[in-house]
Amino acid sequence: MGDEFDYIAWLRKQAARHPRLAVGIGDDAAVLKFPPAGVPRAPEGCLVTVDMLMEGVDFLIPPATPEQIGRKALAVNLSDIAAMAGRPTACVVSVALPRHGGFELGRGLFEGIAALATEFGVAIAGGDTNTWDGPLVISITVLGDPQGTGPVLRSGARPGDWILATGSFGGSLAGHHFDFTPRVREALALHQAAPLHAMIDVSDGLAADLGHILEESGVGAILDEGAIPVSTAATAARDGRSPLEHALGDGEDFELLFTVAAADGAKLLADPPCEVSLSHIGEIVSGTGCRLRSADGTLRQLSPAGWKHGFE
Protein backbone atom coordinates (compact mmCIF):
# COMPACT_ATOMS: atom_id res chain seq x y z
CA MET A 1 0.00 0.00 0.00
CA GLY A 2 3.10 2.19 -0.20
CA ASP A 3 1.86 4.02 -3.25
CA GLU A 4 -1.61 4.62 -1.85
CA PHE A 5 -2.87 8.16 -1.86
CA ASP A 6 -2.88 9.46 1.73
CA TYR A 7 -6.54 10.16 1.75
CA ILE A 8 -6.91 10.98 5.44
CA ALA A 9 -4.07 13.50 5.36
CA TRP A 10 -5.60 15.05 2.30
CA LEU A 11 -9.01 15.20 3.96
CA ARG A 12 -7.61 16.93 7.00
CA LYS A 13 -6.12 19.57 4.72
CA GLN A 14 -9.44 20.01 2.95
CA ALA A 15 -11.24 20.22 6.27
CA ALA A 16 -9.37 23.39 7.15
CA ARG A 17 -10.98 25.10 4.18
CA HIS A 18 -14.53 24.19 5.12
CA PRO A 19 -15.79 25.82 8.28
CA ARG A 20 -18.96 23.75 8.08
CA LEU A 21 -17.07 20.54 7.81
CA ALA A 22 -17.00 17.61 9.98
CA VAL A 23 -15.42 17.47 13.34
CA GLY A 24 -13.68 14.19 13.84
CA ILE A 25 -12.30 13.53 10.37
CA GLY A 26 -10.43 10.27 10.71
CA ASP A 27 -13.11 8.90 12.98
CA ASP A 28 -15.24 6.10 11.73
CA ALA A 29 -17.98 8.41 10.68
CA ALA A 30 -17.88 12.14 10.14
CA VAL A 31 -20.02 14.53 12.11
CA LEU A 32 -21.53 17.22 9.96
CA LYS A 33 -22.16 20.49 11.67
CA PHE A 34 -24.95 22.43 10.11
CA PRO A 35 -24.65 26.16 9.47
CA PRO A 36 -24.96 28.46 12.46
CA ALA A 37 -28.33 29.85 13.40
CA GLY A 38 -29.35 32.64 11.06
CA VAL A 39 -28.47 30.70 7.92
CA PRO A 40 -31.70 29.36 6.41
CA ARG A 41 -32.16 25.70 7.32
CA ALA A 42 -34.14 23.01 5.65
CA PRO A 43 -37.76 22.85 6.77
CA GLU A 44 -37.07 19.24 7.79
CA GLY A 45 -35.32 16.21 6.46
CA CYS A 46 -32.41 16.08 4.11
CA LEU A 47 -31.62 15.14 0.53
CA VAL A 48 -29.27 12.32 -0.36
CA THR A 49 -28.08 11.01 -3.71
CA VAL A 50 -25.35 8.65 -4.93
CA ASP A 51 -23.69 7.94 -8.28
CA MET A 52 -21.00 5.45 -9.20
CA LEU A 53 -18.72 5.86 -12.24
CA MET A 54 -16.67 2.99 -13.62
CA GLU A 55 -13.63 2.95 -15.90
CA GLY A 56 -14.42 1.39 -19.26
CA VAL A 57 -18.14 2.16 -18.89
CA ASP A 58 -18.40 5.83 -18.00
CA PHE A 59 -14.92 6.97 -19.07
CA LEU A 60 -11.55 5.85 -20.41
CA ILE A 61 -8.17 7.07 -19.13
CA PRO A 62 -6.98 8.58 -21.41
CA PRO A 63 -8.58 10.58 -22.94
CA ALA A 64 -10.24 11.55 -19.62
CA THR A 65 -7.91 12.89 -16.95
CA PRO A 66 -8.22 11.92 -13.26
CA GLU A 67 -9.20 15.52 -12.47
CA GLN A 68 -12.04 15.40 -15.02
CA ILE A 69 -13.31 12.09 -13.65
CA GLY A 70 -13.25 13.32 -10.04
CA ARG A 71 -14.98 16.54 -11.01
CA LYS A 72 -17.67 14.71 -12.99
CA ALA A 73 -18.28 12.15 -10.24
CA LEU A 74 -19.21 15.02 -7.91
CA ALA A 75 -20.91 17.15 -10.58
CA VAL A 76 -23.50 14.50 -11.54
CA ASN A 77 -24.53 14.29 -7.88
CA LEU A 78 -24.70 18.09 -7.50
CA SER A 79 -26.92 18.07 -10.57
CA ASP A 80 -29.24 15.57 -8.84
CA ILE A 81 -29.52 17.84 -5.79
CA ALA A 82 -30.09 20.83 -8.11
CA ALA A 83 -32.93 18.91 -9.77
CA MET A 84 -34.77 19.06 -6.43
CA ALA A 85 -33.82 22.72 -5.89
CA GLY A 86 -31.75 21.69 -2.90
CA ARG A 87 -28.54 23.15 -1.53
CA PRO A 88 -25.72 20.56 -1.49
CA THR A 89 -23.95 20.51 1.85
CA ALA A 90 -21.52 17.60 2.05
CA CYS A 91 -20.22 14.56 0.25
CA VAL A 92 -18.40 11.31 0.97
CA VAL A 93 -16.23 9.59 -1.60
CA SER A 94 -15.39 5.91 -1.96
CA VAL A 95 -12.90 4.72 -4.56
CA ALA A 96 -11.30 1.52 -5.79
CA LEU A 97 -7.95 2.59 -7.28
CA PRO A 98 -5.95 0.35 -9.62
CA ARG A 99 -2.81 -0.74 -7.76
CA HIS A 100 -0.53 0.46 -10.54
CA GLY A 101 -0.42 4.24 -10.60
CA GLY A 102 -3.05 4.51 -7.89
CA PHE A 103 -1.31 7.33 -6.05
CA GLU A 104 -1.23 9.74 -8.98
CA LEU A 105 -4.74 8.75 -10.00
CA GLY A 106 -6.10 9.24 -6.47
CA ARG A 107 -4.49 12.64 -6.17
CA GLY A 108 -5.90 13.77 -9.50
CA LEU A 109 -9.39 12.52 -8.66
CA PHE A 110 -9.45 14.35 -5.37
CA GLU A 111 -8.13 17.56 -6.90
CA GLY A 112 -10.99 17.49 -9.37
CA ILE A 113 -13.46 16.83 -6.56
CA ALA A 114 -12.02 19.48 -4.26
CA ALA A 115 -12.09 22.25 -6.87
CA LEU A 116 -15.79 21.71 -7.57
CA ALA A 117 -16.65 21.12 -3.90
CA THR A 118 -15.01 24.43 -3.02
CA GLU A 119 -16.87 26.24 -5.80
CA PHE A 120 -20.20 24.99 -4.44
CA GLY A 121 -19.40 25.16 -0.72
CA VAL A 122 -19.70 21.40 -0.31
CA ALA A 123 -17.79 19.81 2.56
CA ILE A 124 -15.88 16.63 1.77
CA ALA A 125 -16.86 14.78 4.91
CA GLY A 126 -15.04 11.50 4.52
CA GLY A 127 -14.56 8.49 2.38
CA ASP A 128 -13.10 5.07 1.86
CA THR A 129 -10.04 4.61 -0.32
CA ASN A 130 -9.08 1.15 -1.55
CA THR A 131 -6.62 -0.32 -4.02
CA TRP A 132 -7.06 -3.45 -6.11
CA ASP A 133 -6.04 -5.06 -9.39
CA GLY A 134 -9.26 -3.96 -11.13
CA PRO A 135 -10.15 -0.74 -12.99
CA LEU A 136 -11.03 2.55 -11.32
CA VAL A 137 -14.42 2.78 -9.58
CA ILE A 138 -15.57 5.95 -7.83
CA SER A 139 -18.80 6.41 -5.89
CA ILE A 140 -19.84 9.76 -4.41
CA THR A 141 -22.77 10.37 -2.07
CA VAL A 142 -23.97 13.96 -1.72
CA LEU A 143 -26.18 15.31 1.07
CA GLY A 144 -28.28 18.41 0.64
CA ASP A 145 -30.82 20.61 2.34
CA PRO A 146 -34.21 21.23 0.77
CA GLN A 147 -34.84 24.95 0.38
CA GLY A 148 -37.83 27.25 0.50
CA THR A 149 -41.11 25.39 0.19
CA GLY A 150 -39.26 22.07 0.09
CA PRO A 151 -37.84 19.78 -2.55
CA VAL A 152 -39.16 19.91 -6.10
CA LEU A 153 -40.10 16.41 -7.28
CA ARG A 154 -40.77 14.89 -10.68
CA SER A 155 -44.38 14.28 -9.86
CA GLY A 156 -45.79 17.83 -9.66
CA ALA A 157 -46.42 18.77 -13.31
CA ARG A 158 -50.00 19.95 -14.06
CA PRO A 159 -51.90 20.44 -17.33
CA GLY A 160 -51.41 24.02 -18.50
CA ASP A 161 -47.87 24.24 -17.09
CA TRP A 162 -45.18 25.65 -19.30
CA ILE A 163 -42.16 23.43 -19.86
CA LEU A 164 -38.93 25.39 -19.48
CA ALA A 165 -35.29 24.39 -19.79
CA THR A 166 -31.93 25.95 -19.02
CA GLY A 167 -29.08 26.04 -21.54
CA SER A 168 -28.96 23.93 -24.70
CA PHE A 169 -29.04 20.25 -25.62
CA GLY A 170 -27.22 17.57 -27.57
CA GLY A 171 -23.68 16.48 -28.40
CA SER A 172 -22.52 16.47 -24.77
CA LEU A 173 -20.39 13.36 -25.30
CA ALA A 174 -18.10 15.44 -27.52
CA GLY A 175 -16.68 16.81 -24.27
CA HIS A 176 -19.26 18.90 -22.44
CA HIS A 177 -20.19 15.99 -20.13
CA PHE A 178 -16.86 16.50 -18.36
CA ASP A 179 -16.97 20.27 -17.94
CA PHE A 180 -20.66 21.04 -17.41
CA THR A 181 -21.60 23.27 -14.51
CA PRO A 182 -24.25 21.67 -12.29
CA ARG A 183 -27.22 24.02 -12.21
CA VAL A 184 -27.33 24.35 -8.43
CA ARG A 185 -27.37 28.16 -8.31
CA GLU A 186 -29.88 28.38 -11.16
CA ALA A 187 -32.24 25.90 -9.50
CA LEU A 188 -32.17 27.80 -6.22
CA ALA A 189 -32.76 31.14 -7.96
CA LEU A 190 -35.62 29.76 -10.07
CA HIS A 191 -37.23 28.04 -7.08
CA GLN A 192 -37.07 31.31 -5.15
CA ALA A 193 -38.51 33.34 -8.05
CA ALA A 194 -41.50 31.07 -8.71
CA PRO A 195 -43.01 27.84 -7.38
CA LEU A 196 -41.56 25.13 -9.63
CA HIS A 197 -44.08 22.31 -10.07
CA ALA A 198 -41.77 19.55 -11.28
CA MET A 199 -38.09 19.38 -12.18
CA ILE A 200 -35.42 16.95 -13.38
CA ASP A 201 -31.84 17.26 -14.57
CA VAL A 202 -31.34 16.00 -18.10
CA SER A 203 -29.01 13.04 -17.84
CA ASP A 204 -30.77 10.36 -19.94
CA GLY A 205 -31.80 12.80 -22.68
CA LEU A 206 -34.34 15.62 -23.05
CA ALA A 207 -37.12 13.31 -24.35
CA ALA A 208 -36.36 10.50 -21.86
CA ASP A 209 -36.21 12.80 -18.86
CA LEU A 210 -39.33 14.68 -19.85
CA GLY A 211 -40.84 11.18 -20.05
CA HIS A 212 -39.94 10.63 -16.39
CA ILE A 213 -41.77 13.83 -15.39
CA LEU A 214 -44.83 12.92 -17.47
CA GLU A 215 -44.98 9.39 -16.12
CA GLU A 216 -44.60 10.38 -12.48
CA SER A 217 -47.02 13.30 -12.82
CA GLY A 218 -49.60 11.35 -14.84
CA VAL A 219 -49.75 13.97 -17.60
CA GLY A 220 -48.78 14.46 -21.25
CA ALA A 221 -46.83 17.15 -23.12
CA ILE A 222 -46.47 18.98 -26.40
CA LEU A 223 -42.95 20.11 -27.29
CA ASP A 224 -42.33 22.86 -29.86
CA GLU A 225 -39.73 21.60 -32.30
CA GLY A 226 -38.49 25.08 -33.13
CA ALA A 227 -38.17 26.13 -29.50
CA ILE A 228 -35.76 23.43 -28.40
CA PRO A 229 -32.34 24.99 -27.82
CA VAL A 230 -29.82 22.93 -29.79
CA SER A 231 -26.18 23.07 -28.72
CA THR A 232 -23.34 23.98 -31.06
CA ALA A 233 -21.96 20.47 -30.58
CA ALA A 234 -25.25 18.94 -31.75
CA THR A 235 -25.36 21.22 -34.79
CA ALA A 236 -21.76 20.35 -35.64
CA ALA A 237 -22.30 16.56 -35.45
CA ARG A 238 -21.91 14.81 -38.83
CA ASP A 239 -23.24 11.34 -38.16
CA GLY A 240 -26.48 11.22 -40.14
CA ARG A 241 -28.64 12.22 -37.15
CA SER A 242 -30.21 15.68 -37.20
CA PRO A 243 -29.29 18.32 -34.61
CA LEU A 244 -32.85 17.96 -33.21
CA GLU A 245 -32.42 14.22 -32.78
CA HIS A 246 -29.19 14.88 -30.91
CA ALA A 247 -30.89 17.48 -28.72
CA LEU A 248 -33.78 15.17 -27.88
CA GLY A 249 -31.84 11.96 -27.42
CA ASP A 250 -28.20 12.40 -26.49
CA GLY A 251 -28.27 12.80 -22.70
CA GLU A 252 -25.59 14.00 -20.27
CA ASP A 253 -26.54 17.66 -20.86
CA PHE A 254 -27.18 18.16 -17.13
CA GLU A 255 -29.46 21.11 -17.81
CA LEU A 256 -32.64 21.68 -15.79
CA LEU A 257 -35.99 20.73 -17.27
CA PHE A 258 -38.94 22.02 -15.24
CA THR A 259 -42.59 23.00 -15.33
CA VAL A 260 -44.31 26.07 -13.84
CA ALA A 261 -47.71 27.72 -14.05
CA ALA A 262 -47.98 29.62 -17.36
CA ALA A 263 -48.04 33.03 -15.67
CA ASP A 264 -44.89 32.15 -13.72
CA GLY A 265 -43.25 30.90 -16.91
CA ALA A 266 -43.89 34.22 -18.60
CA LYS A 267 -42.54 36.05 -15.56
CA LEU A 268 -39.34 33.95 -15.49
CA LEU A 269 -38.72 34.57 -19.21
CA ALA A 270 -39.35 38.31 -18.89
CA ASP A 271 -37.10 38.68 -15.86
CA PRO A 272 -34.76 35.68 -15.65
CA PRO A 273 -33.40 35.10 -12.12
CA CYS A 274 -30.26 33.47 -13.51
CA GLU A 275 -27.68 34.20 -16.18
CA VAL A 276 -28.05 30.88 -17.99
CA SER A 277 -30.49 31.11 -20.90
CA LEU A 278 -34.06 29.93 -20.30
CA SER A 279 -36.23 28.48 -23.07
CA HIS A 280 -39.95 27.85 -23.18
CA ILE A 281 -40.06 24.57 -25.07
CA GLY A 282 -43.61 23.32 -24.62
CA GLU A 283 -46.67 22.76 -22.46
CA ILE A 284 -48.01 20.09 -20.16
CA VAL A 285 -51.38 18.69 -21.29
CA SER A 286 -53.75 16.18 -19.81
CA GLY A 287 -53.43 12.62 -21.04
CA THR A 288 -50.19 10.73 -21.53
CA GLY A 289 -47.20 10.72 -23.84
CA CYS A 290 -45.34 13.47 -25.61
CA ARG A 291 -45.99 14.99 -29.03
CA LEU A 292 -43.64 17.15 -31.04
CA ARG A 293 -45.19 20.18 -32.82
CA SER A 294 -43.45 21.39 -35.99
CA ALA A 295 -43.56 24.96 -37.35
CA ASP A 296 -46.69 24.24 -39.45
CA GLY A 297 -48.56 22.88 -36.44
CA THR A 298 -48.23 19.18 -37.33
CA LEU A 299 -48.06 16.92 -34.30
CA ARG A 300 -45.87 13.80 -34.23
CA GLN A 301 -45.74 11.29 -31.40
CA LEU A 302 -42.46 10.79 -29.56
CA SER A 303 -42.35 7.05 -28.82
CA PRO A 304 -43.61 6.56 -25.29
CA ALA A 305 -42.11 3.07 -25.09
CA GLY A 306 -38.61 4.04 -26.05
CA TRP A 307 -37.88 7.67 -25.44
CA LYS A 308 -34.22 7.07 -26.11
CA HIS A 309 -34.95 5.81 -29.59
CA GLY A 310 -36.44 9.06 -30.77
CA PHE A 311 -39.29 9.06 -33.29
CA GLU A 312 -41.73 6.22 -33.89
Add this chain to the structure above:
Amino acid sequence: MGDEFDYIAWLRKQAARHPRLAVGIGDDAAVLKFPPAGVPRAPEGCLVTVDMLMEGVDFLIPPATPEQIGRKALAVNLSDIAAMAGRPTACVVSVALPRHGGFELGRGLFEGIAALATEFGVAIAGGDTNTWDGPLVISITVLGDPQGTGPVLRSGARPGDWILATGSFGGSLAGHHFDFTPRVREALALHQAAPLHAMIDVSDGLAADLGHILEESGVGAILDEGAIPVSTAATAARDGRSPLEHALGDGEDFELLFTVAAADGAKLLADPPCEVSLSHIGEIVSGTGCRLRSADGTLRQLSPAGWKHGFE
Protein backbone atom coordinates in the same frame (compact mmCIF):
# COMPACT_ATOMS: atom_id res chain seq x y z
CA MET B 1 -29.45 -4.48 -19.65
CA GLY B 2 -32.22 -7.07 -19.87
CA ASP B 3 -30.83 -9.07 -16.98
CA GLU B 4 -30.37 -6.07 -14.72
CA PHE B 5 -31.92 -6.25 -11.30
CA ASP B 6 -34.91 -3.89 -11.21
CA TYR B 7 -33.53 -1.84 -8.43
CA ILE B 8 -36.07 0.96 -8.49
CA ALA B 9 -39.00 -1.46 -8.34
CA TRP B 10 -37.31 -3.22 -5.48
CA LEU B 11 -36.70 0.06 -3.68
CA ARG B 12 -40.32 1.07 -3.99
CA LYS B 13 -41.30 -2.21 -2.36
CA GLN B 14 -38.81 -1.63 0.44
CA ALA B 15 -40.04 1.90 0.89
CA ALA B 16 -43.47 0.65 1.86
CA ARG B 17 -41.93 -1.05 4.88
CA HIS B 18 -40.16 2.05 6.15
CA PRO B 19 -42.46 4.77 7.39
CA ARG B 20 -39.47 7.08 7.86
CA LEU B 21 -38.29 6.58 4.36
CA ALA B 22 -37.88 8.92 1.61
CA VAL B 23 -40.66 10.44 -0.34
CA GLY B 24 -39.83 10.56 -4.00
CA ILE B 25 -37.98 7.30 -4.48
CA GLY B 26 -37.12 7.25 -8.15
CA ASP B 27 -36.36 10.95 -8.07
CA ASP B 28 -32.82 12.05 -8.57
CA ALA B 29 -32.22 12.34 -4.88
CA ALA B 30 -34.22 10.92 -2.01
CA VAL B 31 -35.84 13.10 0.60
CA LEU B 32 -35.40 11.74 4.08
CA LYS B 33 -38.14 12.54 6.50
CA PHE B 34 -36.96 12.60 10.04
CA PRO B 35 -38.99 10.98 12.83
CA PRO B 36 -42.08 12.82 14.00
CA ALA B 37 -41.82 15.25 16.88
CA GLY B 38 -41.60 13.41 20.17
CA VAL B 39 -38.91 11.04 18.97
CA PRO B 40 -35.58 12.27 20.32
CA ARG B 41 -33.68 14.15 17.63
CA ALA B 42 -30.01 14.77 17.25
CA PRO B 43 -28.79 17.86 19.07
CA GLU B 44 -27.56 19.10 15.69
CA GLY B 45 -25.79 17.80 12.66
CA CYS B 46 -25.73 14.29 11.34
CA LEU B 47 -23.34 11.37 11.04
CA VAL B 48 -22.25 9.99 7.71
CA THR B 49 -19.97 7.09 6.84
CA VAL B 50 -19.13 5.10 3.71
CA ASP B 51 -17.46 1.76 2.98
CA MET B 52 -16.71 0.04 -0.30
CA LEU B 53 -16.21 -3.73 -0.63
CA MET B 54 -14.62 -5.30 -3.69
CA GLU B 55 -14.71 -8.85 -5.02
CA GLY B 56 -11.29 -10.48 -4.86
CA VAL B 57 -10.16 -8.11 -2.10
CA ASP B 58 -12.82 -8.23 0.61
CA PHE B 59 -14.58 -11.45 -0.41
CA LEU B 60 -14.73 -14.23 -2.99
CA ILE B 61 -17.95 -15.66 -4.48
CA PRO B 62 -18.07 -18.49 -3.51
CA PRO B 63 -17.58 -19.15 -0.65
CA ALA B 64 -19.37 -15.89 0.26
CA THR B 65 -23.00 -15.68 -0.84
CA PRO B 66 -24.51 -12.49 -2.30
CA GLU B 67 -26.72 -12.19 0.81
CA GLN B 68 -23.67 -12.33 3.09
CA ILE B 69 -21.86 -9.67 1.06
CA GLY B 70 -24.86 -7.33 1.04
CA ARG B 71 -25.36 -7.82 4.76
CA LYS B 72 -21.69 -7.19 5.53
CA ALA B 73 -21.51 -4.10 3.31
CA LEU B 74 -24.25 -2.52 5.44
CA ALA B 75 -23.06 -4.01 8.75
CA VAL B 76 -19.57 -2.46 8.59
CA ASN B 77 -21.18 0.95 8.16
CA LEU B 78 -23.65 0.38 11.00
CA SER B 79 -20.64 -0.55 13.13
CA ASP B 80 -19.03 2.81 12.24
CA ILE B 81 -22.16 4.67 13.35
CA ALA B 82 -22.28 2.53 16.53
CA ALA B 83 -18.67 3.52 17.25
CA MET B 84 -19.90 7.10 17.67
CA ALA B 85 -22.94 5.99 19.67
CA GLY B 86 -25.20 7.22 16.89
CA ARG B 87 -28.52 5.91 15.66
CA PRO B 88 -28.37 4.87 11.99
CA THR B 89 -31.27 6.30 10.01
CA ALA B 90 -30.81 5.70 6.30
CA CYS B 91 -28.49 4.32 3.67
CA VAL B 92 -27.84 4.58 -0.04
CA VAL B 93 -26.30 1.76 -2.02
CA SER B 94 -24.23 1.90 -5.21
CA VAL B 95 -23.13 -1.27 -6.98
CA ALA B 96 -21.22 -2.37 -10.05
CA LEU B 97 -22.61 -5.80 -10.94
CA PRO B 98 -20.80 -8.20 -13.24
CA ARG B 99 -22.82 -8.46 -16.47
CA HIS B 100 -22.96 -12.24 -16.25
CA GLY B 101 -25.32 -13.32 -13.48
CA GLY B 102 -25.86 -9.74 -12.35
CA PHE B 103 -29.57 -10.15 -11.78
CA GLU B 104 -29.28 -13.00 -9.27
CA LEU B 105 -26.31 -11.36 -7.62
CA GLY B 106 -28.10 -8.02 -7.30
CA ARG B 107 -31.17 -9.64 -5.82
CA GLY B 108 -29.11 -11.55 -3.27
CA LEU B 109 -27.13 -8.46 -2.27
CA PHE B 110 -30.25 -6.43 -1.68
CA GLU B 111 -31.93 -9.21 0.29
CA GLY B 112 -28.94 -9.28 2.61
CA ILE B 113 -29.05 -5.48 2.91
CA ALA B 114 -32.80 -5.33 3.45
CA ALA B 115 -32.85 -7.93 6.22
CA LEU B 116 -30.25 -6.07 8.26
CA ALA B 117 -31.73 -2.65 7.43
CA THR B 118 -35.10 -3.83 8.68
CA GLU B 119 -33.57 -5.22 11.88
CA PHE B 120 -32.01 -1.84 12.66
CA GLY B 121 -34.79 0.40 11.36
CA VAL B 122 -32.59 1.85 8.63
CA ALA B 123 -34.34 3.23 5.54
CA ILE B 124 -32.86 2.28 2.18
CA ALA B 125 -33.16 5.70 0.62
CA GLY B 126 -31.83 5.13 -2.85
CA GLY B 127 -28.92 3.98 -4.88
CA ASP B 128 -27.21 3.58 -8.20
CA THR B 129 -27.10 0.18 -9.89
CA ASN B 130 -24.70 -0.45 -12.76
CA THR B 131 -23.50 -3.44 -14.75
CA TRP B 132 -20.07 -3.92 -16.30
CA ASP B 133 -17.56 -6.58 -17.30
CA GLY B 134 -15.58 -6.21 -14.06
CA PRO B 135 -15.97 -7.87 -10.66
CA LEU B 136 -18.57 -6.92 -8.06
CA VAL B 137 -18.10 -3.59 -6.24
CA ILE B 138 -20.55 -2.39 -3.60
CA SER B 139 -20.42 0.93 -1.75
CA ILE B 140 -22.86 1.83 1.02
CA THR B 141 -23.24 5.21 2.69
CA VAL B 142 -25.05 5.31 6.04
CA LEU B 143 -26.49 8.39 7.70
CA GLY B 144 -27.09 8.57 11.42
CA ASP B 145 -28.22 10.85 14.20
CA PRO B 146 -25.94 11.58 17.13
CA GLN B 147 -27.66 10.73 20.40
CA GLY B 148 -27.65 12.08 23.93
CA THR B 149 -24.69 14.33 24.63
CA GLY B 150 -23.52 13.95 21.05
CA PRO B 151 -21.20 11.69 19.10
CA VAL B 152 -18.44 9.83 20.92
CA LEU B 153 -15.11 10.42 19.17
CA ARG B 154 -11.75 8.66 19.28
CA SER B 155 -10.11 11.65 20.85
CA GLY B 156 -11.69 11.76 24.31
CA ALA B 157 -9.69 9.18 26.33
CA ARG B 158 -8.16 10.53 29.59
CA PRO B 159 -5.51 9.13 31.93
CA GLY B 160 -7.21 7.05 34.61
CA ASP B 161 -9.99 5.87 32.26
CA TRP B 162 -10.81 2.20 32.20
CA ILE B 163 -10.61 0.49 28.83
CA LEU B 164 -13.66 -1.70 28.21
CA ALA B 165 -14.65 -3.92 25.30
CA THR B 166 -17.76 -5.79 24.22
CA GLY B 167 -17.67 -9.46 23.16
CA SER B 168 -14.49 -11.35 22.31
CA PHE B 169 -11.65 -11.04 19.84
CA GLY B 170 -9.70 -12.93 17.19
CA GLY B 171 -10.27 -15.44 14.42
CA SER B 172 -13.09 -13.46 12.78
CA LEU B 173 -11.93 -14.37 9.27
CA ALA B 174 -12.96 -17.97 9.99
CA GLY B 175 -16.51 -16.76 9.33
CA HIS B 176 -17.64 -14.34 12.02
CA HIS B 177 -16.81 -11.31 9.84
CA PHE B 178 -19.87 -12.14 7.72
CA ASP B 179 -22.38 -12.73 10.51
CA PHE B 180 -21.35 -10.26 13.20
CA THR B 181 -24.04 -8.08 14.74
CA PRO B 182 -23.11 -4.39 14.61
CA ARG B 183 -23.12 -3.10 18.19
CA VAL B 184 -25.59 -0.28 17.56
CA ARG B 185 -27.98 -1.14 20.41
CA GLU B 186 -25.11 -1.79 22.81
CA ALA B 187 -23.44 1.53 22.00
CA LEU B 188 -26.67 3.45 22.55
CA ALA B 189 -27.33 1.66 25.85
CA LEU B 190 -23.77 2.20 27.10
CA HIS B 191 -23.78 5.87 26.06
CA GLN B 192 -27.02 6.36 27.92
CA ALA B 193 -25.77 4.56 31.04
CA ALA B 194 -22.48 6.48 31.37
CA PRO B 195 -20.58 9.22 29.55
CA LEU B 196 -18.25 7.34 27.18
CA HIS B 197 -15.01 9.28 26.73
CA ALA B 198 -13.72 7.65 23.54
CA MET B 199 -14.91 4.77 21.38
CA ILE B 200 -14.01 2.86 18.23
CA ASP B 201 -15.24 -0.31 16.55
CA VAL B 202 -12.54 -2.94 16.18
CA SER B 203 -12.04 -3.43 12.46
CA ASP B 204 -8.25 -3.22 12.06
CA GLY B 205 -7.54 -5.26 15.20
CA LEU B 206 -7.76 -4.69 18.95
CA ALA B 207 -4.18 -3.37 19.26
CA ALA B 208 -4.36 -1.28 16.09
CA ASP B 209 -7.70 0.30 16.95
CA LEU B 210 -6.68 0.98 20.53
CA GLY B 211 -3.69 2.67 18.89
CA HIS B 212 -6.05 4.99 17.01
CA ILE B 213 -7.71 6.04 20.27
CA LEU B 214 -4.34 6.60 21.99
CA GLU B 215 -2.96 8.60 19.10
CA GLU B 216 -5.99 10.83 18.70
CA SER B 217 -6.37 11.31 22.46
CA GLY B 218 -2.64 11.90 23.08
CA VAL B 219 -2.47 9.26 25.83
CA GLY B 220 -0.99 5.81 26.51
CA ALA B 221 -2.46 2.54 27.80
CA ILE B 222 -1.73 -0.61 29.75
CA LEU B 223 -3.61 -3.72 28.66
CA ASP B 224 -4.01 -6.71 30.99
CA GLU B 225 -3.04 -9.81 29.04
CA GLY B 226 -5.27 -12.08 31.10
CA ALA B 227 -8.31 -9.83 30.80
CA ILE B 228 -8.53 -9.80 27.03
CA PRO B 229 -11.53 -11.88 25.95
CA VAL B 230 -10.32 -14.36 23.35
CA SER B 231 -12.88 -15.83 20.96
CA THR B 232 -13.38 -19.56 20.48
CA ALA B 233 -12.22 -19.16 16.87
CA ALA B 234 -8.93 -17.61 18.04
CA THR B 235 -8.40 -20.39 20.57
CA ALA B 236 -9.10 -23.02 17.91
CA ALA B 237 -6.65 -21.57 15.37
CA ARG B 238 -3.69 -23.87 14.67
CA ASP B 239 -1.32 -21.67 12.70
CA GLY B 240 1.56 -21.11 15.10
CA ARG B 241 0.18 -17.82 16.43
CA SER B 242 -1.11 -17.80 20.00
CA PRO B 243 -4.79 -17.10 20.78
CA LEU B 244 -3.66 -13.78 22.33
CA GLU B 245 -1.85 -12.77 19.16
CA HIS B 246 -5.01 -13.52 17.21
CA ALA B 247 -7.12 -11.52 19.65
CA LEU B 248 -4.78 -8.51 19.50
CA GLY B 249 -4.07 -8.54 15.78
CA ASP B 250 -6.73 -10.18 13.64
CA GLY B 251 -9.27 -7.44 13.05
CA GLU B 252 -12.83 -7.59 11.70
CA ASP B 253 -14.24 -8.37 15.18
CA PHE B 254 -16.52 -5.31 15.00
CA GLU B 255 -16.77 -5.17 18.78
CA LEU B 256 -16.80 -1.86 20.65
CA LEU B 257 -13.63 -0.66 22.37
CA PHE B 258 -14.21 2.33 24.65
CA THR B 259 -12.94 4.26 27.64
CA VAL B 260 -14.89 5.63 30.61
CA ALA B 261 -14.08 7.14 34.00
CA ALA B 262 -13.04 4.35 36.42
CA ALA B 263 -16.15 4.79 38.58
CA ASP B 264 -18.38 4.52 35.52
CA GLY B 265 -16.46 1.46 34.36
CA ALA B 266 -17.13 -0.27 37.67
CA LYS B 267 -20.79 0.71 37.45
CA LEU B 268 -21.14 -0.67 33.89
CA LEU B 269 -19.54 -3.96 34.90
CA ALA B 270 -21.71 -4.29 38.01
CA ASP B 271 -24.91 -3.51 36.15
CA PRO B 272 -24.38 -4.01 32.40
CA PRO B 273 -26.87 -2.06 30.26
CA CYS B 274 -26.57 -4.60 27.44
CA GLU B 275 -26.65 -8.38 27.07
CA VAL B 276 -23.33 -8.66 25.26
CA SER B 277 -20.46 -9.39 27.66
CA LEU B 278 -18.34 -6.45 28.83
CA SER B 279 -14.66 -6.82 29.75
CA HIS B 280 -12.38 -4.45 31.60
CA ILE B 281 -9.15 -4.97 29.68
CA GLY B 282 -6.88 -2.14 30.82
CA GLU B 283 -6.35 1.49 31.73
CA ILE B 284 -5.49 4.72 29.99
CA VAL B 285 -2.27 6.30 31.28
CA SER B 286 -0.47 9.51 30.50
CA GLY B 287 2.30 9.31 27.94
CA THR B 288 2.15 7.44 24.66
CA GLY B 289 2.09 3.87 23.38
CA CYS B 290 0.57 0.70 24.74
CA ARG B 291 2.10 -1.84 27.12
CA LEU B 292 0.85 -5.34 27.80
CA ARG B 293 0.87 -6.47 31.46
CA SER B 294 1.24 -10.23 32.08
CA ALA B 295 -0.05 -12.07 35.16
CA ASP B 296 3.24 -11.55 37.06
CA GLY B 297 3.13 -7.83 36.44
CA THR B 298 5.78 -7.75 33.71
CA LEU B 299 5.19 -4.99 31.14
CA ARG B 300 5.98 -5.48 27.45
CA GLN B 301 5.69 -2.81 24.79
CA LEU B 302 3.21 -3.29 21.94
CA SER B 303 4.96 -1.81 18.89
CA PRO B 304 3.63 1.72 18.42
CA ALA B 305 4.88 1.87 14.82
CA GLY B 306 3.22 -1.29 13.63
CA TRP B 307 0.27 -2.24 15.76
CA LYS B 308 -0.73 -4.80 13.20
CA HIS B 309 2.56 -6.62 13.56
CA GLY B 310 2.04 -7.39 17.22
CA PHE B 311 5.00 -7.54 19.58
CA GLU B 312 8.28 -5.77 19.09
